[in-house]
Amino acid sequence: MPSSESWNSEGLPGWSYRSERILELEKERVFLTHWHVVGHANDIPEPGDWLSFDLLGERALVIRGKDGTIRAFQNTCRHRGSRLVEGDKGHCRGALLCPFHAWVYTLEGQLKTPSQPDKFPALDPSEWSLQVLDLEEWRGFLFLRFEPGPQGSVASLMARHEKELEIYPLETLQPASGFYTSPIQEVNWKAMVDVDNECYHCPSAHPGLTDLYGKGYEEGPWLDGTHRIRGPFNQTPSRQELNKRYRALVEQHPSPFSALPQAWLYIGLFPSSVLVFYPESAGFYRSIPLNTTQSVMNGADYSYANESESMKQARDIATDINDIVLKEDKHICALHYQATASKYWHQGYFGDSEKALREHHDKLRSLIPELEGNRI
Ligand code: FES
Numbered sequence: 001m002p003s004s005e006s007w008n009s010e011g012l013p014g015w016s017y018r019s020e021r022i023l024e025l026e027k028e029r030v031f032l033t034h035w036h037v038v039g040h041a042n043d044i045p046e047p048g049d050w051l052s053f054d055l056l057g058e059r060a061l062v063i064r065g066k067d068g069t070i071r072a073f074q075n076t077c078r079h080r081g082s083r084l085v086e087g088d089k090g091h092c093r094g095a096l097l098c099p100f101h102a103w104v105y106t107l108e109g110q111l112k113t114p115s116q117p118d119k120f121p122a123l124d125p126s127e128w129s130l131q132v133l134d135l136e137e138w139r140g141f142l143f144l145r146f147e148p149g150p151q152g153s154v155a156s157l158m159a160r161h162e163k164e165l166e167i168y169p170l171e172t173l174q175p176a177s178g179f180y181t182s183p184i185q186e187v188n189w190k191a192m193v194d195v196d197n198e199c200y201h202c203p204s205a206h207p208g209l210t211d212l213y214g215k216g217y218e219e220g221p222w223l224d225g226t227h228r229i230r231g232p233f234n235q236t237p238s239r240q241e242l243n244k245r246y247r248a249l250v251e252q253h254p255s256p257f258s259a260l261p262q263a264w265l266y267i268g269l270f271p272s273s274v275l276v277f278y279p280e281s282a283g284f285y286r287s288i289p290l291n292t293t294q295s296v297m298n299g300a301d302y303s304y305a306n307e308s309e310s311m312k313q314a315r316d317i318a319t320d321i322n323d324i325v326l327k328e329d330k331h332i333c334a335l336h337y338q339a340t341a342s343k344y345w346h347q348g349y350f351g352d353s354e355k356a357l358r359e360h361h362d363k364l365r366s367l368i369p370e371l372e373g374n375r376i
Pocket residue numbers: 077078079080081082098099100101102103
């Protein structure tokens with residue numbers, strides 16, 4: 001029976017997926033001013049432990065100070081702008097030492113001394129310390145933004161999910177396989193997020209996932225900057241070998257994990273972060289633009305402290321399942337994205353089960369009214 005709902009179901013114009021100017025506006029009004037998940041406090045348990053986050057030419061450094069506090073800074077030396085730390089994660093002993101000319105900063109971001117200080121006038125540390133960024137820890141996960149913006153605190157955004165997530169001991173998560181990055185995908189970041197914002201494609205594109213949780217899939221609206229998707233495992237037994245083995249292991253998880261819902265739960269945070277919660281582990285991923293036509297998906301997985309053998313094995317199988325899903329998504333994403341190069345294709349037309357996708361587009365339209373105008 002045709003849907004009786006009436007709502008504006010037009011997607012963003014195809015040209016906006018290839019416009020340099022739109023990406024500049026997205027950088028200013030979306031990416032720099034909104035929160036991004038960057039890791040977990042247990043990624044950097046010791047003073048001097050750090051992790052980094054790069055986004056559209058900007059770069060951040062998150063480091064634990066000697067006082068135990070985690071802070072975020074521009075990963076940029078105040079002297080000539082060198083990157084202070086290189087790589088995803090690491091540790092510096094006692095102080096941050098710039099690799100270029102060896103200026104030294106404390107683990108709390110204060111300029112200690114330029115090297116060869118007689119070559120400079122006295123530099124006031126209050127003026128020459130590292131530039132601070134907003135950082136917020138929520139249930140162990142770390143979020144940062146490069147500039148204050150229209151979003152409230154992460155805690156306020158996550159408030160509507162708190163009850164559901166209460167049962168997950170997120171503070172105890174430990175890094176599992178570390179940070180990962182997908183190969184570069186030849187798509188605009190919005191195409192990546194679009195695929196992630198609906199499961200209308202799941203029956204046709206993800207037979208494995210459909211066999212795991214396809215029947216009772218729930219997707220809520222984008223509401224106050226977050227989005228919820230939940231896939232409770234099918235009531236009927238799975239048929240695919242990987243899913244059968246996975247579900248048999250989940251049945252063996254010890255308390256308190258045996259009480260966690262047998263479901264995969266995803267909470268999206270505008271613009272492009274997603275937290276994922278499994279019965280044995282948790283993690284996050286983000287769609288990150290490199291330029292208008294190239295993006296990557298990167299993230300990290302975490303295990304619970306003292307995980308059982310069933311949890312460890314289930315975590316490995318969940319990774320295998322997700323590897324397949326990622327490949328399937330990558331394929332359909334490219335098929336869709338290629339249309340944005342055509343002069344004959346203008347925009348998507350969404351059905352009721354793609355409403356969250358439409359809401360994500362609406363949010364972008366409200367921040368970037370230029371998306372409603374002519375091609376720029
Ligand atoms: S750029 Fe860092 S010390 Fe020169």
